[in-house]
Amino acid sequence: SAVISQKPSRDICQRGTSLTIQCQVDSQVTMMFWYRQQPGQSLTLIATANQGSEATYESGFVIDKFPISRPNLTFSTLTVSNMSPEDSSIYLCSVAGGGLFSNTGELFFGEGSRLTVL
Amino acid sequence: AQTVTQSQPEMSVQEAETVTLSCTYDTSESNYYLFWYKQPPSRQMILVIRQEAYKQQNATENRFSVNFQKAAKSFSLKISDSQLGDTAMYFCAFIPYGTASKLTFGTGTRLQVTL
Numbered sequence: 001s002a003v004i005s006q007k008p009s010r011d012i013c014q015r016g017t018s019l020t021i022q023c024q025v026d027s028q029v030t031m032m033f034w035y036r037q038q039p040g041q042s043l044t045l046i047a048t049a050n051q052g053s054e055a056t057y058e059s060g061f062v063i064d065k066f067p068i069s070r071p072n073l074t075f076s077t078l079t080v081s082n083m084s085p086e087d088s089s090i091y092l093c094s095v096a097g098g099g100l101f102s103n104t105g106e107l108f109f110g111e112g113s114r115l116t117v118l
Numbered sequence: 119a120q121t122v123t124q125s126q127p128e129m130s131v132q133e134a135e136t137v138t139l140s141c142t143y144d145t146s147e148s149n150y151y152l153f154w155y156k157q158p159p160s161r162q163m164i165l166v167i168r169q170e171a172y173k174q175q176n177a178t179e180n181r182f183s184v185n186f187q188k189a190a191k192s193f194s195l196k197i198s199d200s201q202l203g204d205t206a207m208y209f210c211a212f213i214p215y216g217t218a219s220k221l222t223f224g225t226g227t228r229l230q231v232t233l
Contacts, residue, residue: 033220042209042223043163090161105151105170105213107221109163 002027002095006110013117018081021113023093028073030096033107034066037090046091049076083117090114120145122212122224130230131200138185139195139227141210149215152186152193155223158206166208169193197229205231 003026013019023032034046047055047068055068069077080087090112097104121144131137143152154166169177169186176184181201185194197204210224 042225045220048220092163094163105215105219106153106165106168107163108165112161112163114161 001097002029002108004093004095004108004110006093006113008113009111010114011116013083013115015084015117017083018079019083019115020077020079021091021093023076023078023110025074025095030073032070032076033094033096034068034076034078035092035094037092037112039089043092046078080115083115085117088115088117120147120212120214120222122210122222124208124210124224124227126227127225128228128230130232131197132232133200133202135200136196136198137200137229139197139208139210139229141193141195141224143191143193143210143212145191145212145214147214151213151215152184153211153213153221154182154184154193154195155209155211156204156206157209157226158203163209167195200231202231202233205229 005024007022032049035043036046037043045058046061046066047057049055049068049070051070051073065081067079092112093110094107097106123142125140150171152169156164156166167177167179167182169184176186181198183196207226207228209226211221213219213221
């Protein structure tokens with residue numbers, strides 16, 4: 001399994017501002033994923049971040065709103081830009097099991113970042 | 119496209135009793151993984167149990183076991199001897215084989231374990 005650290009754990013933000021969430025993994029991984037979990041809802045995949053290439057975004061999510069960086073095999077950031085109250089959610093970083101060379105199917109998750117936008 | 123359905127939004131069970139959470143899925147894939155994840159109030163998603171579709175034997179992890187019915191596309195989770203610490207949201211999830219595959223989650227079942 002992988003140990004995933006996310007920062008910040010929670011934050012209260014003003015409308016129109018941007019916030020960057022950091023995700024650090026204790027081992028090298030090929031694929032990192034960013035999910036959004038709106039209050040009381042299931043998880044929705046925002047994008048997949050692979051090192052050395054641009055992130056792949058899911059339908060309904062765009063790079064201008066959720067820019068992602070993946071500078072190396074253990075770190076990624078997600079920025080939530082020009083926030084509105086509708087962006088109030090938990091944002092979760094996850095990595096695929098199996099490390100660099102395989103995908104064992106399961107995902108391991110960070111503790112999530114709870115954002116509240118006023 | 120794959121879909122995962124959890125038809126029980128909320129369930130309650132008394133401590134030490136057994137509870138079963140339901141999950142059905144729809145896919146045209148023949149090789150895939152199924153998972154149950156637990157999300158306690160602390161928010162961290164924790165993998166509870168995993169099943170590979172090619173294995174006929176149902177997976178078990180201590181007090182947690184599954185009833186995997188591939189033909190019926192059903193994957194239920196049984197929690198035996200329920201404990202207060204089992205109180206959480208439980209999500210069923212599906213992913214086809216392949217490095218580029220993505221995990222699809224169900225809508226979740228909120229389980230409350232009571233005294």
